[in-house]
Structures are given as structure tokens and as C-alpha cells.
Amino acid sequence: MMLYSIKIRTSLKEKHISGAERIVSKEKIPNVVKALLKRQEHKDFDFSNVKIEKISQKPIILGKSLKIKTYKFENYKEALGFALNIISAKTNLPLETAKKFINLLYIGASPDKNNMRGAMIVNEKGERLEKDKFRGVRTVLVDFKNREIITKKLLEKGYTERTVDALALATKNLNYKNLIAEFCISDDxxxxxxxxxxxxxxxxxxxxxxxxLDKGGRIYFVKNNTNVDELYNYLEKIPVLIEDINE
Incomplete structure (x- = not known):
């Protein structure tokens, strides 16, 4: 069965507003495009682009997503401290070094203090590895194999469609052998x-x-021996489909 990638991107005054992607069979394209356009209705934008491409490469099939956990805190600083302690322990980055990079997401991580279009990449030595500090790296070509069923499952558990999107993306990311962790805050x-x-x-x-706060973004924490070209290729060129959630 041939699969197609459908990507939608919207912007206002050349500033990125939102984006989404689906991987579907040909007969599902019209309905999926309609659904993606409907999700933009509440957004204020002056440009929207829909791109449909045939996927020529056989996707990697992952059996399960990452396992979902939820923690609630009194305020965002407590939550951030919780995350920083885990990141520092797992990456061997000093706490202040990890905090320095993550703080960039809260003020605008690109050189012009706007949001980066993609993710920052940081290794265990505290070096930034992305090829373009405005663009970063983008994780694309990922979806659940049967998105309708997965969406229904997650909505019934009290999650949102945002969770479906982010869970798929994070699952692809952590499937890469040298990617230790991903930290993300929305720019909404x-x-x-x-x-x-x-x-x-x-x-x-x-x-x-x-x-x-309208700032946000992602950081991918990677091992020191990460080949940056191979990482970019996996995140941006290799299709991944996920069969089910990890319950």
C-alpha cells in the first residue's frame, strides 16, 4: 500500500503559527486534508500551505509508543526543576549547563530571540550541534498506523489531540540510538x-x-558520539509508523 505524507503549515507575518503532519493511504487524503484545515479555523494566520508527498521509503514500524506519565506541580518553576534534575542525571550535564540551554526556550532560542523553527541539539559536553540555529532540526514523517483508533483511546483517557501528535514525535525521537532525551514547551x-x-x-x-508566554521549542539531548548527519537523516527523511500506545 502506498503511503503519503500530508503536512500543513500556517504563519502570520512570516512567523510560524502552527503545523501538523499525517501519514495516510491515498484514499484517506481528502478527509485528512479537510480535518487538518479545520484545526486551523481558530488560528489567526495570513498564510497556510498544504503539502502532499508520496513516501517512497518503507517505514520503520514501532510496536508501542513511549509510556505516558503525568505530573502536576504548583507552578512551572517546580516542574522545570523536576525536569532539570532528571536531564542532568541522565546526560551528565551540570545542572546549570542544562538550565542555560533550556532557559533559551523561554526567551527565544534562535539568534534573533524568536522561536527556532525546529529543535536545538545539545550533546553531553554541552555543545550545540544543530547546523542552523534559526531552523534547528525538525522531526517529520511520523504518525500512528491507525491514528483514528489511537486518538479515540487517548481522548477517552482525558488527553487531547496535541498529545497524539507530540507522543508520536517523541516516540520517533527516542527510537534513535543516540538520542537521550527531549524537552519541549509549546509556543502557544x-x-x-x-x-x-x-x-x-x-x-x-x-x-x-x-x-x-509565546515562546517555546524543543531540545534534543544526544550522546557525544552522535553523527549529526545521520541524526538529521533519521529525523527528517526516515518514515516511522507506530502501531499502538504503551498502556
Missing amino acids: NDYTTGYLAIDGKYIRLKPLKPYG
């Missing part, structure tokens, strides 16, 4: 839940940023 100013993906777990942290 009204969405304060963030996550840490590490050790086979997708850890939702509520709240992980203050309400009203």
Missing part, C-alpha cells in the same frame, strides 16, 4: 503543559511554562 501562549521524553517515558509536566 495559552498552552502551559510541556513534556520530557526519556527512558521510554513521555512525561507530561503541568505547568511547564507561565500562561501568556
Whole structure:
């Protein structure tokens, strides 16, 4: 069966607003495009682009997603401290070094203090490895094999469609042999839940940023022996489908 990648990107005054991707069979394309466009209705944008591409490479099939955990805190600083302690322990980065990089997401991680379009990459020596500090690296070509069933399962458990998207992305990321952890906060100013993906777990942290902040982004923490070209190729060129959630 031939599969197609459908990507949608919206922006306002050349600033990225939102994006989404699906991997589907040909007959599902019209309905999926319609659903993706409907998700943009509440957004204020002046440009929207839908891109449909045939996937020529056979996808990697992963049996299970990361396991979802949720922790609630009094405020985002407590949640951030919780995440930093785990990251520092697993990457051997000094706490202050890990904090220095993560703080960039809260003020705008690109050189012009806007949000990066993709993720930052940091190794265990505290070096930034992304090829372009404006663009970063983007994880694409990932979805659940039967998204409708997975979405229904997660919605019934009280999660949102955001969780479906982020869980798929984080699962692809941590499948890469040298990617230790992912830290993420949304750049939507009204969405304060963030996550840490590490050790086979997708850890939702509520709240992980203050309400009203329009800054956000991702950091991928990787091992020192990571080949950057191979990492980019996996994240941006290799399709991945996930069969089920890890319950």
C-alpha cells in the first residue's frame, strides 16, 4: 500500500503559527486534508500551505509508543526543576549547563530571540550541534498506523489531540540510538503543559511554562558520539509508523 505524507503549515507575518503532519493511504487524503484545515479555523494566520508527498521509503514500524506519565506541580518553576534534575542525571550535564540551554526556550532560542523553527541539539559536553540555529532540526514523517483508533483511546483517557501528535514525535525521537532525551514547551501562549521524553517515558509536566508566554521549542539531548548527519537523516527523511500506545 502506498503511503503519503500530508503536512500543513500556517504563519502570520512570516512567523510560524502552527503545523501538523499525517501519514495516510491515498484514499484517506481528502478527509485528512479537510480535518487538518479545520484545526486551523481558530488560528489567526495570513498564510497556510498544504503539502502532499508520496513516501517512497518503507517505514520503520514501532510496536508501542513511549509510556505516558503525568505530573502536576504548583507552578512551572517546580516542574522545570523536576525536569532539570532528571536531564542532568541522565546526560551528565551540570545542572546549570542544562538550565542555560533550556532557559533559551523561554526567551527565544534562535539568534534573533524568536522561536527556532525546529529543535536545538545539545550533546553531553554541552555543545550545540544543530547546523542552523534559526531552523534547528525538525522531526517529520511520523504518525500512528491507525491514528483514528489511537486518538479515540487517548481522548477517552482525558488527553487531547496535541498529545497524539507530540507522543508520536517523541516516540520517533527516542527510537534513535543516540538520542537521550527531549524537552519541549509549546509556543502557544495559552498552552502551559510541556513534556520530557526519556527512558521510554513521555512525561507530561503541568505547568511547564507561565500562561501568556509565546515562546517555546524543543531540545534534543544526544550522546557525544552522535553523527549529526545521520541524526538529521533519521529525523527528517526516515518514515516511522507506530502501531499502538504503551498502556
